[in-house]
Amino acid sequence: MSGRALAAIISAGLSKFGKLEGLSSREIFLSAAKEAFDRCPNLNPKKDIKSLFIGQMSESSEHQGHTGALIADWLGLNPIPSVRLESACASSGAALRAGVQAIMSGLVETVMVGGVEKMTHLSTFDATEYLALSSDNFLEQWHGFTFPALFALIARAHMLKYKTREEQLAAVAVKNHKNGSKNPKAHIQKEITIEQALNSRIIASPLRLFDCSLISDGASCLILTKPEVAKRYTDEPVYIVGTGQASDTIGLYERDDLTSLNSIAMAAREAYRMADVGPDDLDVAEVHDCFTIAEIISYEMLGLCGKGEGGTFIESGQTEMDGKIPVNTSGGLKSKGHPVGATGTAQAYEIYLQLTGQAGKRQVEGAEIGLTQNLGGHGSTSIVHIFKRNI
Amino acid sequence: MSGRALAAIISAGLSKFGKLEGLSSREIFLSAAKEAFDRCPNLNPKKDIKSLFIGQMSESSEHQGHTGALIADWLGLNPIPSVRLESACASSGAALRAGVQAIMSGLVETVMVGGVEKMTHLSTFDATEYLALSSDNFLEQWHGFTFPALFALIARAHMLKYKTREEQLAAVAVKNHKNGSKNPKAHIQKEITIEQALNSRIIASPLRLFDCSLISDGASCLILTKPEVAKRYTDEPVYIVGTGQASDTIGLYERDDLTSLNSIAMAAREAYRMADVGPDDLDVAEVHDCFTIAEIISYEMLGLCGKGEGGTFIESGQTEMDGKIPVNTSGGLKSKGHPVGATGTAQAYEIYLQLTGQAGKRQVEGAEIGLTQNLGGHGSTSIVHIFKRNI
Numbered sequence: 001m002s003g004r005a006l007a008a009i010i011s012a013g014l015s016k017f018g019k020l021e022g023l024s025s026r027e028i029f030l031s032a033a034k035e036a037f038d039r040c041p042n043l044n045p046k047k048d049i050k051s052l053f054i055g056q057m058s059e060s061s062e063h064q065g066h067t068g069a070l071i072a073d074w075l076g077l078n079p080i081p082s083v084r085l086e087s088a089c090a091s092s093g094a095a096l097r098a099g100v101q102a103i104m105s106g107l108v109e110t111v112m113v114g115g116v117e118k119m120t121h122l123s124t125f126d127a128t129e130y131l132a133l134s135s136d137n138f139l140e141q142w143h144g145f146t147f148p149a150l151f152a153l154i155a156r157a158h159m160l161k162y163k164t165r166e167e168q169l170a171a172v173a174v175k176n177h178k179n180g181s182k183n184p185k186a187h188i189q190k191e192i193t194i195e196q197a198l199n200s201r202i203i204a205s206p207l208r209l210f211d212c213s214l215i216s217d218g219a220s221c222l223i224l225t226k227p228e229v230a231k232r233y234t235d236e237p238v239y240i241v242g243t244g245q246a247s248d249t250i251g252l253y254e255r256d257d258l259t260s261l262n263s264i265a266m267a268a269r270e271a272y273r274m275a276d277v278g279p280d281d282l283d284v285a286e287v288h289d290c291f292t293i294a295e296i297i298s299y300e301m302l303g304l305c306g307k308g309e310g311g312t313f314i315e316s317g318q319t320e321m322d323g324k325i326p327v328n329t330s331g332g333l334k335s336k337g338h339p340v341g342a343t344g345t346a347q348a349y350e351i352y353l354q355l356t357g358q359a360g361k362r363q364v365e366g367a368e369i370g371l372t373q374n375l376g377g378h379g380s381t382s383i384v385h386i387f388k389r390n391i
Numbered sequence: 392m393s394g395r396a397l398a399a400i401i402s403a404g405l406s407k408f409g410k411l412e413g414l415s416s417r418e419i420f421l422s423a424a425k426e427a428f429d430r431c432p433n434l435n436p437k438k439d440i441k442s443l444f445i446g447q448m449s450e451s452s453e454h455q456g457h458t459g460a461l462i463a464d465w466l467g468l469n470p471i472p473s474v475r476l477e478s479a480c481a482s483s484g485a486a487l488r489a490g491v492q493a494i495m496s497g498l499v500e501t502v503m504v505g506g507v508e509k510m511t512h513l514s515t516f517d518a519t520e521y522l523a524l525s526s527d528n529f530l531e532q533w534h535g536f537t538f539p540a541l542f543a544l545i546a547r548a549h550m551l552k553y554k555t556r557e558e559q560l561a562a563v564a565v566k567n568h569k570n571g572s573k574n575p576k577a578h579i580q581k582e583i584t585i586e587q588a589l590n591s592r593i594i595a596s597p598l599r600l601f602d603c604s605l606i607s608d609g610a611s612c613l614i615l616t617k618p619e620v621a622k623r624y625t626d627e628p629v630y631i632v633g634t635g636q637a638s639d640t641i642g643l644y645e646r647d648d649l650t651s652l653n654s655i656a657m658a659a660r661e662a663y664r665m666a667d668v669g670p671d672d673l674d675v676a677e678v679h680d681c682f683t684i685a686e687i688i689s690y691e692m693l694g695l696c697g698k699g700e701g702g703t704f705i706e707s708g709q710t711e712m713d714g715k716i717p718v719n720t721s722g723g724l725k726s727k728g729h730p731v732g733a734t735g736t737a738q739a740y741e742i743y744l745q746l747t748g749q750a751g752k753r754q755v756e757g758a759e760i761g762l763t764q765n766l767g768g769h770g771s772t773s774i775v776h777i778f779k780r781n782i
Contacts, residue, residue, distance in 0.1 A: 024529075052638075059477075060451050063532065065524035066479040069771035072638040073645070079657050081636035082772070083485045084477040086450075088457040094474045098489060104496035107634075133456035138415075141454065243498075245472035247463040254464070266470050380460035381473070 003241035003275035005391045007103045008230035010110075010223050010237050011040035012345075012352040017218035017337035018187040019120040025062055025219070026074045029054075029116045032219040032342075033075055036112070042233045043110075043223060045077065050108040052082035053099045055092030055115030056341035058133055062118055071116075086341075088134030089290060091115055092220065093344030093374030093383030097243050099224050109229065114221030115346070117339035127215045131340070134377040136251035147290070148212060150252050150378050152204035155293035157258035159206060161308065164296065166206055168311035170197035172292035173210045173334055175320055180331020182361040187216045187337030211292040216337030220346035227391070236356045242277065242386035244270030248379050259308070261294070261379035264301035268373070268384045272303075275386040279303035282325050283367040284354045286347035288375035289332040298373050299327070302384075321362065329354060329362045347372035348385060355389040394632035394666035396782045398494045399621035401501075401614050401628050402431035403736075403743040408609035408728035409578040410511040416453055416610070417465045420445075420507045423610040423733075424466055427503070433624045434501075434614060436468065441499040443473035444490045446483030446506030447732035449524055453509055462507075477732075479525030480681060482506055483611065484735030484765030484774030488634050490615050500620065505612030506737070508730035518606045522731065525768040527642035539603060539682070541643050541769050543595035546684035548649035550597065552699065555687065557597055559702035561588035563683035564601045564725055566711055571722020573752040578607045578728030602683040607728030611737035618782070627747045633668065633777035635661030639770050650699070652685070652770035655692035659764070659775045663694075666777040670694035673716050674758040675745045677738035679766035680723040689764050690718075693775075712753065720745060720753045738763035739776060746780040 013035030015028050037045050052072050059065035065084070072082035087094040092115025099113035119127050128146050135141055135150060158164045174194050180186035192210060200209035223233075230237035246266035249255055255262075272278055279302055287302070289295035296310030304325060305313035313319065319327035330336045330350035333343060351370035353359040370387045404426030406419050428436055443463050450456035459473035478485040483506025490504035510518050519537050526532055526541065549555045565585050571577035583601060591600035614624075621628035637657035640646055646653075663669055670693055678693070680686035687701030695716060696704035704710065710718035721727045721741035724734060742761035744750040761778045 058450060058456055059524050060449075062528060063524060064528040065449055065477060066526075066641065066768055066771055068478055068485075069638045069767060070527075070641045073641045073771070078638040078640065079654060080638060081488075082478075082638045083489070083636075086456060086475040086477055087459055087473075094459075097472075098474070098492075101489075101496040101498060102492050104498065105492040106495060107492060133450050133454060135457075136461075137453060137455040245474075247460045247469040247471060247473045249469065250457065250461045250464045263470060376460060377457055380457055380464070 003277060005227035005239035005241055006243060007100045007224045007240045008227045008237040009352050010225050010230050010233040011036045011043060012222045012349045014185055014346055014349045015219045016185050017216045017339060020217040025116045025118045026070055028118065028217055029071050029219040030074060032114060032221045036221050036223055040223060040233055048110045049077060049112050050080055051102055051111040052077060052080060053095040053111065053113045054084050055095035055344055056084055057086060057088055057091050057117055058130055061122055061130055087381040088376035089340045090344055090374040090376035090381045090383045091341045096345055096348055096385060097245055097383060100240055100243050103224060103226055110225040112221055112223055113345060114219060115341040115344055116219035117341035118217050119215045119339060120217050139251050139253060148204040148207055151291040151293055152207045154258050155206050158293060161259050162311065164311035166198060167194065168314055169211050169292040170194050171314045172289060172295045173197045176289060176328050176332040176334040179321060179329050179362055180335025183331045183336055186331040186335050187214050188335050207291055213290045213333035213338040216339045218337060218339035218342045220342045220349050222345055222348055238352050238355045239388045239391045240385055241388050242271035242275030244268060244384045246382050250380050252378050261297050261301055263379045263382035264298055264373060267382040268302050271384040271386050277369060277386055281369050282371050283369050284329060284351065284364045285325060285327050285371040286330060286350050287327055287373045289328060289334050290338060290375060294375060302373060326364050329359065329364060344374040344383065347374060351387050355387060394668060396618035396630040396632055397634060398491045398615045398631045399618045399628040400743050401616050401621050401624040402427045402434060403613045403740045405576055405737055405740045406610045407576050408607045408730060411608040416507045416509045417461055419509065419608055420462050420610040421465060423505060423612045427612050427614055431614060431624055439501045440468060440503050441471055442493055442502040443468060443471060444486040444502065444504045445475050446486040446735055447475050448477060448479055448482050448508055449521055452513055452521055478772040479767035480731045481735055481765040481767035481772045481774045482732045487736055487739055487776060488636055488774060491631055491634050494615060494617055501616040503612055503614055504736055505610060506732040506735055507610035508732035509608050510606045510730060511608050530642050530644060539595040539598055542682040542684055543598045544643065545649050546597050549684060552650050553702065555702035557589060558585065559705055560602050560683040561585050562705045563680060563686045564588045567680060567719050567723040567725040570712060570720050570753055571726025574722045574727055577722040577726050578605050579726050598682055604681045604724035604729040607730045609728055609730035609733045611733045611740050613736055613739055629743050629746045630779045630782045631776060632779050633662035633666030635659060635775045637773050641771050643769050652688050652692055654770045654773035655689055655764060658773040659693050662775040662777050668760060668777055672760050673762050674760050675720060675742065675755045676716060676718050676762040677721060677741050678718055678764045680719060680725050681729060681766060685766060693764060717755050720750065720755060735765040735774065738765060742778050746778060
């Protein structure tokens, strides 16, 4: 394999995920940034960082937009350029990709990318409404569709077509909570049983409470630089060797087949091609388990298993910590939490820890190649990145 | 002069600006895109365009986010990557810069950049509140500061320090309305007199109604490609030779001097350096006249005149259509209108028309070099681009 490095991660930071009472987005982002700065003493943030790319889904939760300039100011990094990117729950995946493009452009050498979201001060009703911004206003939101309802349609179609069972959905939740119980930054660090999952209350049939990811506060960031200079900053950079992004229809009703999320497959194809890597080469992956069915479909779309086989794939144990390809070692959106704008770079943070041997009790031994898959809405946006420890 | 071309504009489109009753952002954007496609018959949008970058300030006006994926879908361009950028009123300036970076990265050859905003269905109160999202929630919004109030502080400080007069502010409005009266796409195509401006009602002293730009609906876009292949698409590309962006504090209260908008000067310095161009070389410029005082300060920050001389500079007539450096030939935000997310690429659209001799009754004869200056908030973000007809 010979995937060229597009950029290198020289540091990364993650706030605690959870209900961060009394803290606003700007303060939450600072705690992620502080970790990234502390982790890389060779970096002089004020001198070295030349651009900021910040993912955030919506300004409405805190009545605060212009998050790029806001974060630059609160980090003491102005006057450097800073911009917010929004691709629904893939907002910081988009920020990561923008940072990679900026470095590849030659305009800048070192940038910070990240994301943040403040959600837990909202009622569940308001948070659901807020998230619905990412679906089609005219033909989904107005008709009362929320994301749990939209993913319930997807889950039901998958169950009908491929005989996927509720137990298989629940197995995703059980695995991710097991992983999350080992992640000190996870929102809910607690194992659950398959019975608990199967007996939890219905949210949108067939999806139950434990099929849904968490409403969390949190922030994440990465420091990226040109691959050629990465070792100036750290002995253990992680290289980004593939980036892929694809769009699908804004409305679910426009799609021929509810059981596929084609944008994942298209983004992955591009990233695999660029990285000269295939699904069998992966040692670890973080995928977008906003609902358990999304993780099952992402297995299929990423080529970890065949179409329709996601349900049996989770049951086979191959995505467990000791399986062939551990998935969502962080706990995923389900257990680590899902502060939407922070999720894309939080996935990359986990892969960075894994590939540099810093993942503690959830370390995948000898992990060399990792993947992140970040979804916006019901797959209207998909962003996939591939990472390598050595090039 | 030898500024290297970073990217080339091969086509551009602009919707009518104004109160576009019954049309939503997606439909407004289509009319801008249609013009860009029609103008460039050699372009096969579905085949050639590889990425979309869409500026939009806020999703709250239409309860619709995920604008990148939405626009890709409505243009029939999915599955290409598409993302929304937000930097307040500089959102599509940021989209333009992202498009330039994407092309320079080598990942894509041809992209569409643009912006859109739907505002006129909101009450003036709601629109003012919506715009306030871009200031500091904690120490501006909560205390009742709106942008008219914030720019009023800036204007008052400028008047006190530099003896700038209300007549000079009004002269900006008179000039821009005169130019806008010749722009068939302008929101208000009507000349005004200095007396009308000076007698219009106070909005936030010293700013009067005619010192404020318009609340408009509108969209704008550009098709960019690698400079080397531009002539495949058109005999008359316009080259982007400089891009600069800078951030200032999110709150006005953090600044030492209210009379400067330093981020403009910093963004301009970077763009001038890259383009190997100075203010004296410019033939035409579009600057961010969200309030008349902003145009006066931008003259100073761009180096068109000395610090504190913006008031006498507008009175000297040098920025009129027949002056040394015509500014806001389109009518500017004041007369053409200010659908905030659309403004950055609408400024570039005007420069594209000017440099290709397509500006009709407001053509600056023989214009070869142009500049756009796009402001986010009260200068928390500034983005400057420089354009050349020939390289």
